Amino acid sequence: MSLRVASFGLLTTVQDLGRRGFQHLGVGPGGAMDEASHRIANLLLGNPNHAPTLEITLSGPSLYFETESMITLCGADLSPRIADQRMPLWRPVMVAAGSLLSFGRPVQGARCYLGVEGGFQVPRVMGSASTHLSAGFGGFQGRPLKIGDRLETGPCPKVRYPSLRQRFHQGQHLLLGPDWFVPWYQFLEFAQPAMLRFIPGSQWSGLTGPSRQCLLASPFEVAAHSNRMGIRLLGPKLSLEQPQEMVSSGVAMGTLQLPSDGSIILLMADRQTTGGYPRLGEVVSVDLPRAAQLRPGEALRLSQVSVEEAQDLFLSREKRFHDLELVLADQQTL
Amino acid sequence: MRTESPDLARNPELQVEALGDRALLLTLGSGIDPGVNDRVHQLAALLGQKRLPGVHDLVPAYATITLHYDPTAWSGKGMPPFEALSREVMRLWKKAGASALPLPRLVEIPVCYGGDFGPDLNDVASLCSRSPEEVIARHAAASYRVYMIGFSPGFAYLGGLDTTIAAPRRSTPRLMVPAGSVGIAGMQTGIYPLATPGGWQIIGQTPKRLFLPSEANPCLLHPGDRLRFVPIDAETFHACALEAP
Numbered sequence: 060m061s062l063r064v065a066s067f068g069l070l071t072t073v074q075d076l077g078r079r080g081f082q083h084l085g086v087g088p089g090g091a092m093d094e095a096s097h098r099i100a101n102l103l104l105g106n107p108n109h110a111p112t113l114e115i116t117l118s119g120p121s122l123y124f125e126t127e128s129m130i131t132l133c134g135a136d137l138s139p140r141i142a143d144q145r146m147p148l149w150r151p152v153m154v155a156a157g158s159l160l161s162f163g164r165p166v167q168g169a170r171c172y173l174g175v176e177g178g179f180q181v182p183r184v185m186g187s188a189s190t191h192l193s194a195g196f197g198g199f200q201g202r203p204l205k206i207g208d209r210l211e212t213g214p215c216p217k218v219r220y221p222s223l224r225q226r227f228h229q230g231q232h233l234l235l236g237p238d239w240f241v242p243w244y245q246f247l248e249f250a251q252p253a254m255l256r257f258i259p260g261s262q263w264s265g266l267t268g269p270s271r272q273c274l275l276a277s278p279f280e281v282a283a284h285s286n287r288m289g290i291r292l293l294g295p296k297l298s299l300e301q302p303q304e305m306v307s308s309g310v311a312m313g314t315l316q317l318p319s320d321g322s323i324i325l326l327m328a329d330r331q332t333t334g335g336y337p338r339l340g341e342v343v344s345v346d347l348p349r350a351a352q353l354r355p356g357e358a359l360r361l362s363q364v365s366v367e368e369a370q371d372l373f374l375s376r377e378k379r380f381h382d383l384e385l386v387l388a389d390q391q392t393l
Numbered sequence: 394m395r396t397e398s399p400d401l402a403r404n405p406e407l408q409v410e411a412l413g414d415r416a417l418l419l420t421l422g423s424g425i426d427p428g429v430n431d432r433v434h435q436l437a438a439l440l441g442q443k444r445l446p447g448v449h450d451l452v453p454a455y456a457t458i459t460l461h462y463d464p465t466a467w468s469g470k471g472m473p474p475f476e477a478l479s480r481e482v483m484r485l486w487k488k489a490g491a492s493a494l495p496l497p498r499l500v501e502i503p504v505c506y507g508g509d510f511g512p513d514l515n516d517v518a519s520l521c522s523r524s525p526e527e528v529i530a531r532h533a534a535a536s537y538r539v540y541m542i543g544f545s546p547g548f549a550y551l552g553g554l555d556t557t558i559a560a561p562r563r564s565t566p567r568l569m570v571p572a573g574s575v576g577i578a579g580m581q582t583g584i585y586p587l588a589t590p591g592g593w594q595i596i597g598q599t600p601k602r603l604f605l606p607s608e609a610n611p612c613l614l615h616p617g618d619r620l621r622f623v624p625i626d627a628e629t630f631h632a633c634a635l636e637a638p
Contacts, residue, residue: 082450082461083437084585084612086546185605194546194587196606239608258413280526305545306425307550309452309459311416341413367473369414371476374474377465 060126060175061364064208065159068120073170073198073210074177076109078187082309082332089189089197092328092351095246097133098380100174103131103151103386105219110178111188113204115171117354119162120204122269123175125325127156127176128212129176129219129270134242135168135352141234149243153227153235167249168352175216183386188373192287192329219391239390245379247348252278252358254327257315258366262337264301270297274339274361279323283355287329289316290353296321300339305386307335313350315361325350343369402508407436407486408477412459418574419458425552426615430454430540434617435494443485445478453616454541455550477576488512497538497619502584504533505630506597513594517577519559528596529624531555533619534580539618547586547604547612553621566592573599575622587610597622600633 063170064071069219077090091114101110119137124130132139132148139146141158148171154160162171181188181199190198199208220237225236266274279294298321311318314326316336325342326334327350340347342350343364353359412418421436422429437453440460447466451460451544460482467474506529507514518525537553544550556576562578570576574585576593585591586603603613614620625633 079449081611082452082459083542083548083616085542085548086606088450117545185611189605193589194606196605218507258411258632260412261410261418304424306423306455307541308418308454309412309416309461309543311413311459311461313413326564331544332452333459333541338453341416362421365474366411366414370468370473370475373414373464374468 060124060128061209061211062175063125064204064206064210065121067125067203067205068115068162069118070116071115071204072190072192073111073122073181073204074114074190075111077189077328078185078191078197081185085332086185086191086194087330088187088312088328089191090187090328091172091189093134093172093348095348095376096170096243097172099149099241099243099246100133100172101178102384103133103149104109104129104174104176105179105217105387105391106174106176110174110188110213111181111198112175113179115162115173117165117169119171121159121161124154124156124158124160128154129213129224130154131174133174133241134171134247136164136166137171137387138166139171141207144233145383146234147236147240148191149183149240150236151223153223153232154234155232157240158233165354169354170351175212176219180211180213188392194292207344217247221369221392222284233376241383241387246376247352249352251347252360253353254360254362255342255348255350256362256364256369257313257340258340259363260315260338260340262299262317263328264341264377265299265301265303265337265338267298267300268297271287273297273361278360281353281355281357281359283353287327287352289327289330290325292323292325292349292359294322296381297323303337304348305335310334311341312337313340313347315339323380329349344371345372404631407483409482411475414475415461415464417460417462417475417484419460419484420456422456425455425540427538427552430538431494432601433458436489437616438495439485439489440518442481443459446483450462452543454543456627497617498615499622500614501597501618501621502575503625503629503633504597504599505625505627508627510627511575511595511597513563513576514596517558517594517596520560521558528558531558531625532577532596533622533624535621537582537620539614539616539620542612542614543617545589547588547607547614549583549614549618549620551582554580556580560594562592563594566590567595570595571598573601573603575599598630600630
């Protein structure tokens with residue numbers, strides 16, 4: 060199947076689970092900001108976890124399907140529709156050849172993932188299809204999608220959901236999905252204000268007492284100039300007991316950095332591999348999808364957990380992914 | 394080829410801490426210190442050879458290694474994954490005993506200094522009260538250590554700059570610095586692998602490509618390398634640029 064970009068949105072890029080094994084060369088992993096939604100978009104179609112999806116940010120593009128396709132939309136609700144029909148999220152949907160998928164008002168969240176059977180076909184660079192925006196490689200020609208771009212999908216090993224396909228072909232449908240959806244709230248939540256849990260890092264204890272209290276008690280706001288590299292938090296200015304002499308050291312997705320202006324930066328998918336700012340801690344992996352869905356102006360709070368607790372949360376989420384995969388494998392023969 | 398090296402086990406100051414729930418931070422010392430940095434690269438090489446389950450990235454820096462891993466590979470061991478992996482890292486560190494350090498690679502970087510290739514050479518020369526020729530001679534005489542790679546793909550943090558040619562950053566950063574530009578900023582010198590905005594004083598440019606994403610080995614420089622700058626003229630620059638990388 061193939062699709063063409065009819066109008067471009069704010070930022071639409073090809074992403075997968077990111078580049079592994081090149082961080083020692085300064086090449087960040089990149090990949091989907093909201094890993095959970097990306098994975099579910101693939102799981103629904105029987106694709107491997109790392110199959111490339113489109114990450115659609117806030118204001119979506121319009122996409123013209125040249126051929127009949129089975130697709131999924133997971134993550135933010137950006138009011139997707141085909142003609143006058145609303146496109147449902149979190150389930151497989153058949154769309155007719157010649158359909159134009161467009162997006163409207165962002166209702167909830169910031170990033171929506173479009174999955175297609177077989178994944179989008181782009182060259183792998185350093186083992187990954189994710190778009191490295193600052194260095195201009197990977198994904199679709201190393202850049203966000205623009206009008207006229209044409210994307211092909213990879214081979215699809217197995218036909219899924221035969222009965223859905225049959226019903227689609229029997230009726231004169233523009234789009235057709237099943238009457239079930241993935242319980243996404245087991246993987247991602249949109250509660251307001253967002254609650255992000257973090258594991259304290261080396262410089263947490265170096266914060267002044269009032270700064271530590273402020274960090275845990277005050278709401279923060281997502282600054283407008285947040286992006287795939289980092290989410291900048293507006294809130295009380297925090298300070299360290301003593302200025303720290305730091306030399307650069309490796310950081311992770313979720314690292315909370317404190318530059319000298321006293322405002323926290325939460326490092327995200329396109330972060331640099333190393334950083335020289337004091338490190339207050341890391342947001343836990345299971346809360347990063349929520350962070351990825353934060354919009355400028357949205358409120359959030361931070362709370363402290365132990366690494367033991369964070370890894371328990373992580374392992375139970377992976378178990379839920381595994382269970383979901385089994386349930387879907389069952390459904391896919393229907 | 395291997396060389397004698399300090400005994401890892403005689404350096405007990407390895408600290409292992411969780412860096413979030415999917416990484417460990419291994420600290421071997423502090424500051425910018427060649428001895429500490431040697432141990433960093435030695436331990437990184439050892440851990441790399443061991444191919445620990447679930448460990449997908451080892452990022453050596455000045456005094457630390459950040460080890461990125463998948464916790465599911467270390468679950469079910471009767472303790473939290475970070476603890477199981479930390480213990481294994483500690484065990485390997487203690488067992489390393491008289492392990493030896495592989496000799497570093499030596500990489501030569503041809504540089505065309507001054508003129509359009511190094512628009513700030515004259516400013517650097519006057520800032521440190523030397524002739525441009527002397528700045529070039531001193532920059533090219535030193536042997537540099539690649540302490541770490543970070544910031545952007547292929548960007549090497551070099552140590553070993555002759556302090557007599559140190560110069561502050563430009564007061565106004567340039568909006569675009571060409572790939573291969575060689576600059577000085579404070580006590581640091583470095584090479585821009587990609588065309589980016591930049592505030593360093595640019596004293597020259599190399600025709601070598603430092604980062605080629607499509608290559609099997611995408612970066613010319615690796616952490617732990619030694620590096621020398623070799624002055625070339627404009628003619629050689631253009632000839633080299635044609636046959637890059």
